Amino acid sequence: MPTSVQSATEWMEMEGHAVSPVQTQEWSWVCPSSRQTGVPPTYQCSYQTEQSGPANTGPGPPDSLPTPGPAGFQGPPQRHPSSRPWNGVLSAESVSKQVQSPVEGGSPPASKMPSPVSESRYGLDPQLLPSAVHVMKEDQTEWEGKVFVSEPPALLPPLSSTDCAVEDRGNASPRFIRCTSYCFPCEGQVAQQGHLPLAAIVTPLAQLHPTEPPVPVCREEESVKGCSECGAFMCPAMNWQCCGQRFYCPFCGKLTEVSWQFFQPADAQGRRLDTSRRAELSLGSYEILESGKGEAAGILLAIDVSAASLRSGQLKHICQHLASFLQLLHREEGTDQPGVRVGMMTYDHRIHLYNLSPALSRPHMMIITEMDQIELPVQEGLLVPLKDCIHTIESILQQIPVFDAETVDTSLSHELPVSTGLKIFQATGCPGKLLMFHSSPLRQDVQKENYSGFFSSSKTKEAVGGAWPGHVPFLTGGGLLSYSSLQSEVEGARLSWDLRRTVEADTAYRVRLRVFVNKELCVSGCYGSIIPAADPGCVAMAALDRHTCLAIELTHRKPLDEARGMVIQVALSYTSAGGERRTRVHTVSLPCSRLLLDMFRKSQAETLLTFYCKRMYCAVVERPLQTLREELQTEVTQLLACYRKHSCTTSVSPGQLVLPSFLKTLPVYVNSLRKSEVLLPGLRSSIHQRLQMCSQVVSMDTRNTVAHFYPLVIPLLPLSQPDWVEGEAIRCSASSLEPGGMFLLYSPPALLLWVGHSVPCQAVMELFGSASFSLLQSGEIKMPELDNQLSVGVRNLINRFQSRSLFTLMLRVVKQGEGCEEAVQRLLVEDKSPNGGASYADFLYHLHVNSLRLFL
Numbered sequence: 001m002p003t004s005v006q007s008a009t010e011w012m013e014m015e016g017h018a019v020s021p022v023q024t025q026e027w028s029w030v031c032p033s034s035r036q037t038g039v040p041p042t043y044q045c046s047y048q049t050e051q052s053g054p055a056n057t058g059p060g061p062p063d064s065l066p067t068p069g070p071a072g073f074q075g076p077p078q079r080h081p082s083s084r085p086w087n088g089v090l091s092a093e094s095v096s097k098q099v100q101s102p103v104e105g106g107s108p109p110a111s112k113m114p115s116p117v118s119e120s121r122y123g124l125d126p127q128l129l130p131s132a133v134h135v136m137k138e139d140q141t142e143w144e145g146k147v148f149v150s151e152p153p154a155l156l157p158p159l160s161s162t163d164c165a166v167e168d169r170g171n172a173s174p175r176f177i178r179c180t181s182y183c184f185p186c187e188g189q190v191a192q193q194g195h196l197p198l199a200a201i202v203t204p205l206a207q208l209h210p211t212e213p214p215v216p217v218c219r220e221e222e223s224v225k226g227c228s229e230c231g232a233f234m235c236p237a238m239n240w241q242c243c244g245q246r247f248y249c250p251f252c253g254k255l256t257e258v259s260w261q262f263f264q265p266a267d268a269q270g271r272r273l274d275t276s277r278r279a280e281l282s283l284g285s286y287e288i289l290e291s292g293k294g295e296a297a298g299i300l301l302a303i304d305v306s307a308a309s310l311r312s313g314q315l316k317h318i319c320q321h322l323a324s325f326l327q328l329l330h331r332e333e334g335t336d337q338p339g340v341r342v343g344m345m346t347y348d349h350r351i352h353l354y355n356l357s358p359a360l361s362r363p364h365m366m367i368i369t370e371m372d373q374i375e376l377p378v379q380e381g382l383l384v385p386l387k388d389c390i391h392t393i394e395s396i397l398q399q400i401p402v403f404d405a406e407t408v409d410t411s412l413s414h415e416l417p418v419s420t421g422l423k424i425f426q427a428t429g430c431p432g433k434l435l436m437f438h439s440s441p442l443r444q445d446v447q448k449e450n451y452s453g454f455f456s457s458s459k460t461k462e463a464v465g466g467a468w469p470g471h472v473p474f475l476t477g478g479g480l481l482s483y484s485s486l487q488s489e490v491e492g493a494r495l496s497w498d499l500r501r502t503v504e505a506d507t508a509y510r511v512r513l514r515v516f517v518n519k520e521l522c523v524s525g526c527y528g529s530i531i532p533a534a535d536p537g538c539v540a541m542a543a544l545d546r547h548t549c550l551a552i553e554l555t556h557r558k559p560l561d562e563a564r565g566m567v568i569q570v571a572l573s574y575t576s577a578g579g580e581r582r583t584r585v586h587t588v589s590l591p592c593s594r595l596l597l598d599m600f601r602k603s604q605a606e607t608l609l610t611f612y613c614k615r616m617y618c619a620v621v622e623r624p625l626q627t628l629r630e631e632l633q634t635e636v637t638q639l640l641a642c643y644r645k646h647s648c649t650t651s652v653s654p655g656q657l658v659l660p661s662f663l664k665t666l667p668v669y670v671n672s673l674r675k676s677e678v679l680l681p682g683l684r685s686s687i688h689q690r691l692q693m694c695s696q697v698v699s700m701d702t703r704n705t706v707a708h709f710y711p712l713v714i715p716l717l718p719l720s721q722p723d724w725v726e727g728e729a730i731r732c733s734a735s736s737l738e739p740g741g742m743f744l745l746y747s748p749p750a751l752l753l754w755v756g757h758s759v760p761c762q763a764v765m766e767l768f769g770s771a772s773f774s775l776l777q778s779g780e781i782k783m784p785e786l787d788n789q790l791s792v793g794v795r796n797l798i799n800r801f802q803s804r805s806l807f808t809l810m811l812r813v814v815k816q817g818e819g820c821e822e823a824v825q826r827l828l829v830e831d832k833s834p835n836g837g838a839s840y841a842d843f844l845y846h847l848h849v850n851s852l853r854l855f856l
Contacts, residue, residue: 120841126733126830129841132665132710133729136161150174150284152236152589153565154182156602156662160703165211170236172284172586175206177570178702179590180611183602184566186594188556193646194596195638196603198554199611203701204572204584205508205546207804215584216279217287223280224262229254232516233288234280235587237567240266244273250567251516284588290581295430297509297577298341298383301437302417305403306348308440317486318437318495319397325499330390340503341432343383343424344393346400347417353424354396356389357381363392374420379427414438414469431509431543431575433478435502438469468688474695475531477511477543481807482692490780490810497808508574511541515552516569520560525553527614529699544574547806549701551614560592597647605666610705613673617698620678620690629674636670637847639663641854657848665710667847668840672709672829675837682835696749696807704748704804711747711827713737716794717763733830739816742767744794746801747827751809754824757816766790768813778820780812 120126136159143164148157151169157178158164166173178201185191191198208214226233230252239248244266246255264272272281279286301322309315326342333339346352351368357380366377376382414436421434470480481498483491515523515537523537528550530539539550552570560566572584593599616628644658652658659666677685678694697708712729713736730736730743737743739756742763755764761772766788770776783795802809814824822834830840838846 120839120845122842122845124841124845126839126841127731127735129844130664130668131731132668133731135159135665136729148174153591154179154588156182156604159604160606160701160706163209165209167212168283168285170282170284171588173206173208173212175208176204176285176586177202177568177588178604178607178610179568179588180607181599181603182590183598184560184590184592185556185596185599186560186562186592188559190594190596190599191556194599194642195635196599197608197611199607200552200554200568200570200588201549201607201610201702202513202552202570202586203546203549204513204570204586205506205544205548206701207546215285215287216283217289217582218279220288220290223288224258224278226256227252227254228256230516231514232569233571233583233585235567235569235585236275236282236284237569237587237589240270240272250518250564251569253519280585285584285586288583288585290583292581294575294579294581295428296341296579297507297575298343298425298428298430298432299503300343300345300383300421300424300432300434302421302434303344303346303400304348304436304438304440305346305352305400306440309348309438310401310403312439314439314486316401317492318439319400321486321492321495321499322437323394323397325496325503326386326390326393328500329503330386333387339385339387341383341428341430342386342389342393344396345417345420345424347420351417351420353377353382353420355381356384356392358384358388358392363396368420371416374416374423376423376427382424383428383430383432415472418472430579433502433507433543435499436469468691470692470695474529475542477507477529477541477545477548479806480692480695488780490782493782494808494810501808505545507577508544508572509542509577510575511544512573513539513541513544513550514571514573516567516571517554518560518564518566520556520558521554521566522557523552524555525551525615527551527553527611527618527698529695544572545806547701547704548699549610549614549705551611553611553615562592562594565589565591596642600643600647600660600663603660603662605663605669606702606706608663608666609669609673609709610700610702612670613705613709614698616673617678617694620694625679625681629679632670632674633847633850636666637850638854640847641851644851644855654852657844667844668830669706669709671838671840671843674843675829675833675835676709677826677835680833680835680837685835699806700748704806708747710829711745711750713827714744714746714797716742716744716753716767716790717759731830732828734825734828737816737824744797745824745827748801748805749807749809750812750823750827751798751801752812752814752824752827754814754821755816763790767794773815776813776815778813778815778818780810783811 139159139162143158143162147165147167149167149169150171150173152171154171157174180197180199184198224234227249230249232249232251237250241248244264246257248255264274266272275281303318305315344354353366355364355378368374417436418434425432473479483495486492486495517523526536526539529548530541533539567587567589569585569587575581612632616632619628640659643660648658678690681690700708711732713732714729737754740758741756742759743754745752745754755773755776757773759773764770764773764776766786767790768776769784769786798811814820825834832839
């Protein structure tokens with residue numbers, strides 16, 4: 001039976017950690033600027049990964065790093081599992097003891113496979129720096145078999161990677177709302193001084209834990225109405241007064257009279273007698289089902305049939321996969337259900353619509369030649385229940401590959417079929433999904449605009465919006481999937497899985513998201529896959545699913561009341577796939593404090609990473625990349641300098657690095673973000689590839705964002721159990737990869753399997769069915785289903801990753817020593833990256849130097 005607890009253990013509340021330089025003959029390095037600064041020339045780096053010290057990220061390429069200054073790092077000694085955790089500043093004397101007795105001190109093992117990209121330019125041992133995977137493992141161990149109770153005032157939740165159930169007792173689950181800090185400063189000046197962003201990461205339709213109950217649904221006519229002044233919905237943060245006759249709204253500060261139909265007495269603490277029986281009064285998350293029902297969602301297929309598409313050979317395979325998928329969908333539909341409505345159109349340099357009405361003896365094809373102003377010739381028969389048109393669509397799909405190619409070798413811009421599809425949905429009065437299959441060369445619209453971001457230049461360039469087909473899906477809650485050749489068995493299987501996942505995904509349509517906060521605060525920004533609105537607190541979207549995540553930035557207007565705290569409410573109004581109009585409400589109540597230290601002590605690095613990622617990636621097209629990287633580094637440097645100056649309660653020397661306890665992984669996360677292909681493009685990355693990656697990552701939730709910027713590296717040999725757990729990951733460094741092992745690297749949407757050249761032949765046979773390493777082929781593969789523990793365990797692990805991914809993951813085998821190994825190097829974020837990004841150790845060094853300069 002799981003144990004119910006409210007927060008993590010007390011040691012997680014410590015204020016900070018310090019790292020000190022020590023003079024020693026071992027592992028020494030010379031500080032380049034020691035002559036100017038007067039700092040002793042040699043320092044020891046033996047920071048223990050088992051300790052909860054800082055884990056930082058740093059700047060981009062080495063040439064962008066600031067000039068080195070005086071710094072050295074020495075971490076606290078490893079604690080015995082049964083001993084109390086170390087809290088405070090470690091002296092040089094205790095460090096010297098640890099160096100003299102490495103066995104007793106529990107020093108980590110030496111690097112397994114030394115690599116130049118893993119080495120620090122300044123002599124720091126990367127293996128002795130704080131470990132992000134160790135932090136995840138500690139958190140998983142802390143919450144193993146327990147339940148996090150989410151109730152006001154909010155407590156610091158488990159990490160997003162931790163497998164832990166959540167119980168809603170008045171605050172929304174952290175799966176729905178995560179805050180950069182769970183204690184907001186009362187004064188806006190304090191918030192600016194701390195340089196810690198005040199934001200909420202919102203995933204309104206997030207998937208719940210298997211042991212958690214679904215979000216309760218209450219009917220609109222039976223639920224207690226919210227504030228009549230500001231429109232906020234009823235929630236536990238409403239304070240009932242006058243024996244339950246009215247309530248105080250924390251968002252606008254007004255009183256609202258309750259109608260006599262919903263009146264219930266309230267006690268002296270402002271709690272109504274029926275609180276436990278009403279979800280809107282007792283829970284942080286609930287859903288309102290509105291009266292009335294609209295049209296169910298439909299599916300519209302748009303297929304490129306231009307001459308180039310016919311010559312490519314892809315069109316035949318597209319039609320075959322579509323026919324097979326529609327047959328599968330038809331068989332799974334119940335006979336007593338109306339079924340999904342399906343429509344179809346094709347296009348070359350014209351639009352071809354099909355009337356699929358079952359009343360016709362054969363489908364009618366209608367051609368639209370006037371592209372300037374598209375008008376639908378008919379409205380009936382464009383969207384028809386699948387059970388009534390399955391045979392008609394199959395007949396059309398069989399004939400499409402044998403169409404005579406037009407003499408004009410041109411195709412439409414991909415935006416015109418999208419506009420036509422929108423008109424069809426509007427004419428039929430239903431929402432839906434447009435699945436567009438484009439296989440001819442992309443057409444670039446000739447127009448001049450200033451895009452100074454992705455081109456790393458302020459010169460005017462040709463716009464890429466018309467050439468990159470992912471722009472419209474990015475802004476409408478969809479996505480862009482690319483396939484090299486559907487003739488391949490692997491790519492064909494991926495298309496089939498993508499079709500199924502796209503159609504069957506629970507999707508919200510005609511979305512309107514509203515954010516309510518205390519009147520002393522305002523919503524200053526909203527970042528994600530959205531069209532920016534004039535009011536960032538009210539955003540309209542075409543569609544949204546359980547993977548869609550937004551970042552909401554907050555700013556002070558007036559000082560907050562420390563006694564009342566602050567409240568965030570997110571209301572998502574949408575139309576379900578069945579045509580029902582619903583509103584999902586999430587509310588979180590947070591404490592406030594006048595102390596800057598409380599804001600740092602209640603923050604989480606992974607939430608800050610998610611916020612920084614969304615804010616930066618939403619600006620990459622319009623702003624220079626170097627400016628974005630510099631702003632990110634400056635902001636993190638100022639954050640650490642502020643904590644050192646105003647919040648650190650322990651006396652520290654200038655050579656000591658001090659970090660807030662829960663931000664010890666922030667440097668390694670930020671460094672990975674700064675040197676990502678989106679912000680620091682390599683020579684082999686195209687603009688389209690970076691746009692594609694940006695559109696995928698900016699929509700990710702916290703868990704997938706962390707996995708993307710700090711990939712999971714999992715040793716597969718030996719496989720101790722068929723069900724792998726997150727705590728078994730190792731550091732993202734080349735020194736972690738053994739030539740005699742196999743390692744799975746997961747960084748959504750990438751999934752790589754690195755095979756060392758000395759791997760046992762038996763392991764290769766059990767996993768791939770190949771006799772030896774030399775016979776194993778690199779590239780994308782479909783994992784063979786073999787009956788042994790290794791094969792079953794690896795496939796279970798891949799399926800686990802697939803369950804949380806928006807896209808179908810395809811396994812890519814990478815053999816040690818081959819040219820394709822660069823794909824693995826890009827995921828080893830603690831090392832120097834192929835695009836020139838700094839290593840974790842070097843960035844941590846310069847981060848400390850810069851923060852020390854600001855402090856002094």
